[in-house]
Amino acid sequence: xxxxxxxxxxxxxxxxxxxxxxxxxxxxxxxxxxxxxxxxxxxxxxxxxxxxxxxxxxxxxxxxxxxxxxxxxxxxxxxxxxxxxxxxxxxxxxxxxxxxxxxxxxxxxxxxxxxxxxxxxxxxxxxxxxxxxxxxxxxxxxxxxxxxxxxxxxxxxxxxxxxxxxxxxxxxxxxxxxxxxxxxxxxxxxxxxxxxxxxxxxxxxxxxxxxxxxxxxxxxxxxxxxxxxxxxxxxxxxxxxxxxxxxxxxxxxxxxxxxxxxxxxxxxxxxxxxxxxxxxxxxxxxxxxxxxxxxxxxxxxxxxxxxxxxxxxxxxxxxxxxxxxxxxxxxxxxxxxxxxxxxxxxxxxxxxxxxxxxxxxxxxxxxxxxxxxxxxxxxxxxxxxxxxxxxxxxxxxxxxxxxxxxxxxxxxxxxxxxxxxxxxxxxxxxxxxxxxxxxxxxxxxxxxxxxxxxxxxxxxxxxxxxxxxxxxxxx
Amino acid sequence: xxxxxxxxxxxxxxxxxxxxxxxxxxxxxxxxxxxxxxxxxxxxxxxxxxxxxxxxxxxxxxxxxxxxxxxxxxxxxxxxxxxxxxxxxxxxxxxxxxxxxxxxxxxxxxxxxxxxxxxxxxxxxxxxxxxxxxxxxxxxxxxxxxxxxxxxxxxxxxxxxxxxxxxxxxxxxxxxxxxxxxxxxxxxxxxxxxxxxxxxxxxxxxxxxxxxxxxxxxxxxx
Numbered sequence: 001x002x003x004x005x006x007x008x009x010x011x012x013x014x015x016x017x018x019x020x021x022x023x024x025x026x027x028x029x030x031x032x033x034x035x036x037x038x039x040x041x042x043x044x045x046x047x048x049x050x051x052x053x054x055x056x057x058x059x060x061x062x063x064x065x066x067x068x069x070x071x072x073x074x075x076x077x078x079x080x081x082x083x084x085x086x087x088x089x090x091x092x093x094x095x096x097x098x099x100x101x102x103x104x105x106x107x108x109x110x111x112x113x114x115x116x117x118x119x120x121x122x123x124x125x126x127x128x129x130x131x132x133x134x135x136x137x138x139x140x141x142x143x144x145x146x147x148x149x150x151x152x153x154x155x156x157x158x159x160x161x162x163x164x165x166x167x168x169x170x171x172x173x174x175x176x177x178x179x180x181x182x183x184x185x186x187x188x189x190x191x192x193x194x195x196x197x198x199x200x201x202x203x204x205x206x207x208x209x210x211x212x213x214x215x216x217x218x219x220x221x222x223x224x225x226x227x228x229x230x231x232x233x234x235x236x237x238x239x240x241x242x243x244x245x246x247x248x249x250x251x252x253x254x255x256x257x258x259x260x261x262x263x264x265x266x267x268x269x270x271x272x273x274x275x276x277x278x279x280x281x282x283x284x285x286x287x288x289x290x291x292x293x294x295x296x297x298x299x300x301x302x303x304x305x306x307x308x309x310x311x312x313x314x315x316x317x318x319x320x321x322x323x324x325x326x327x328x329x330x331x332x333x334x335x336x337x338x339x340x341x342x343x344x345x346x347x348x349x350x351x352x353x354x355x356x357x358x359x360x361x362x363x364x365x366x367x368x369x370x371x372x373x374x375x376x377x378x379x380x381x382x383x384x385x386x387x388x389x390x391x392x393x394x395x396x397x398x399x400x401x402x403x404x405x406x407x408x409x410x411x412x413x414x415x416x417x418x419x420x421x422x423x424x425x426x427x428x429x430x431x432x433x434x435x436x437x438x439x440x441x442x443x444x445x446x447x448x449x450x451x452x453x454x455x456x457x458x459x460x461x462x463x464x465x466x467x468x469x470x471x472x473x474x475x
Numbered sequence: 476x477x478x479x480x481x482x483x484x485x486x487x488x489x490x491x492x493x494x495x496x497x498x499x500x501x502x503x504x505x506x507x508x509x510x511x512x513x514x515x516x517x518x519x520x521x522x523x524x525x526x527x528x529x530x531x532x533x534x535x536x537x538x539x540x541x542x543x544x545x546x547x548x549x550x551x552x553x554x555x556x557x558x559x560x561x562x563x564x565x566x567x568x569x570x571x572x573x574x575x576x577x578x579x580x581x582x583x584x585x586x587x588x589x590x591x592x593x594x595x596x597x598x599x600x601x602x603x604x605x606x607x608x609x610x611x612x613x614x615x616x617x618x619x620x621x622x623x624x625x626x627x628x629x630x631x632x633x634x635x636x637x638x639x640x641x642x643x644x645x646x647x648x649x650x651x652x653x654x655x656x657x658x659x660x661x662x663x664x665x666x667x668x669x670x671x672x673x674x675x676x677x678x679x680x681x682x683x684x685x686x687x688x689x690x691x692x693x694x695x696x697x
Contacts, residue, residue: 036648036649037570037571037646037647037648037649038646038647038648038649038651038653038659039644039645039646039659039660039661039662040644040645040646040647040651040653040657040658040659040660041642041643041644041645041657041658041659041660042552042555042556042559042643042656042657043656043657043658044552044555044656045552045640045642046548046549046552046553046640046641046642046643047546047548047549047552048579048638048640049525049526049527049530049638049639049640050527053526053527053638054638055524055525055634055635055636055639056524056527056528057523057524057629057634057635
């Protein structure tokens with residue numbers, strides 16, 4: 001009995017201990033390992049900061065705000081003002097003309113009614129190339145030959161297509177084939193295509209006497225040409241793109257995407273449309289809100305520039321293919337009929353019947369020297385010269401101050417010679433890009449001091465660009 | 476109370492070189508910790524911009540240029556709280572000291588600076604006899620490291636855009652003696668807070684861990 005009682009008590013004690021342990025464990029779990037506690041605070045609180053006091057760290061944080069990644073949208077600066085404005089008196093207000101072109105030789109050709117002016121972008125010189133003799137005649141289109149910019153094709157209201165040698169300032173030939181004014185011109189190597197109000201497009205091979213090689217029919221009104229390829233020499237149109245509701249003057253083939261054509265419609269249409277040139281499918285269409293006068297693709301970025309008429313007379317820069325409007329450039333006071341791009345792709349010139357032509361730095365900083373994509377090869381030719389080869393140019397550099405780790409990107413190296421393709425386009429077709437750089441180094445031995453480079457037989461067009469100053473030259 | 480420190484304080488008598496291990500008692504450690512709390516709190520108040528800079532004055536401490544409170548009300552408040560804290564520390568009743576920063580418009584707790592105090596078991600059971608050894612230099616460098624981290628907190632913590640007030644909460648044991656000037660308070664925790672653990676200081680008697688919790692979005696937008 002007594003033993004039993006003792007046992008009971010000890011059992012009870014054991015269960016009490018167990019319970020207590022259990023409680024402690026439970027507490028520890030529930031309270032996250034924290035001990036039992038009281039949270040106490042002093043009744044008289046600390047004084048409040050002064051009324052109207054603003055945290056002085058505000059400055060620090062607002063200055064940091066700009067670098068916060070969430071708000072960061074890096075994009076190059078596009079100046080909204082033109083870089084230069086030139087007067088262009090008597091510029092015709094005719095939607096169907098193409099009277100401005102910027103050639104590969106960095107010369108801008110612009111026709112002001114009867115006279116054709118050349119503006120050299122490098123020097124700023126203005127030359128009067130020619131005038132049409134007849135009083136009712138006027139120039140309706142101009143186009144530079146591709147690649148070299150040595151020749152200029154001029155179309156007139158008297159249905160003539162003329163070819164001019166610009167360096168000699170002489171007319172090379174005159175070609176017929178149309179019965180009305182020649183309002184559009186485009187080159188493909190030696191083939192010149194001319195579009196006319198007689199609703200035909202004629203291909204001329206400018207090398208041969210019998211220049212007329214093909215005629216394209218199918219238009220009912222004045223034809224516009226834009227870089228028509230030599231392969232499209234069919235006599236009837238391959239596709240008929242009939243979505244636009246008004247005249248289509250603005251045409252531009254996309255330089256970075258095969259077969260993409262951008263077109264812009266006139267006042268009643270106001271749309272920019274994108275087409276697949278291979279099958280004629282409409283890819284995209286956006287309403288711009290005003291007449292589209294001209295379209296231009298960027299050479300470096302996936303961007304498109306369009307020029308517009310009433311009411312803003314603005315230029316719009318679009319991102320392709322999202323067609324987000326990046327920038328609007330205003331300044332012209334009448335519709336911006338013509339656009340042309342500089343050969344380096346950095347500047348754009350616009351012409352309007354408000355008798356001004358304006359130069360815009362739209363694409364400056366895009367591509368360019370900063371990231372030349374077309375650099376094919378770069379390396380040391382010998383111990384003293386550095387060579388580099390791009391798709392159209394071979395350049396040789398001599399360091400000014402010894403060798404070091406100089407490269408064309410660094411200013412301690414000077415360009416002394418460059419090979420450019422100066423032969424007529426048809427002769428260089430497969431000549432230059434395939435020419436290995438090493439064969440040029442044979443042609444131009446590097447032990448020859450750079451200042452005698454001009455005396456190297458330059459049959460294969462080695463050009464002297466700049467001589468390094470003799471005193472700093474160390475070889 | 477703490478004026479009779481020599482017996483318990485750090486015995487930095489000339490006979491003992493500074494670099495040597497100093498004997499630390501509970502009393503002495505309490506003085507170090509309270510002083511550290513005072514500087515840490517004023518550092519938070521200054522660096523987080525809770526009070527305008529003119530309410531502080533510069534002072535060199537722990538080898539750092541610090542800002543200590545000059546504004547009368549603030550000085551009095553800190554003195555009162557720290558004096559009571561000292562008593563609780565001496566009786567080993569303090570678990571945590573928390574600096575709570577509250578937005579005055581949003582009434583939301585924006586920041587919570589937590590100093591967890593861990594008292595060595597032997598020191599709590601034998602407050603008179605326990606002695607620990609640690610050089611003063613080492614403790615000072617540990618404290619300086621925490622103060623530096625508080626100073627650096629500006630770089631990762633969000634701006635306190637509105638006018639803010641602060642409060643000091645003391646977590647004590649249940650059986651503590653509470654004067655009438657003190658009251659129980661809500662812990663005022665922050666929901667879904669970002670937490671950053673800072674360094675800790677150890678006097679071998681008290682170990683103080685530092686942690687800051689803060690609201691990521693400004694009040695009213697989250």
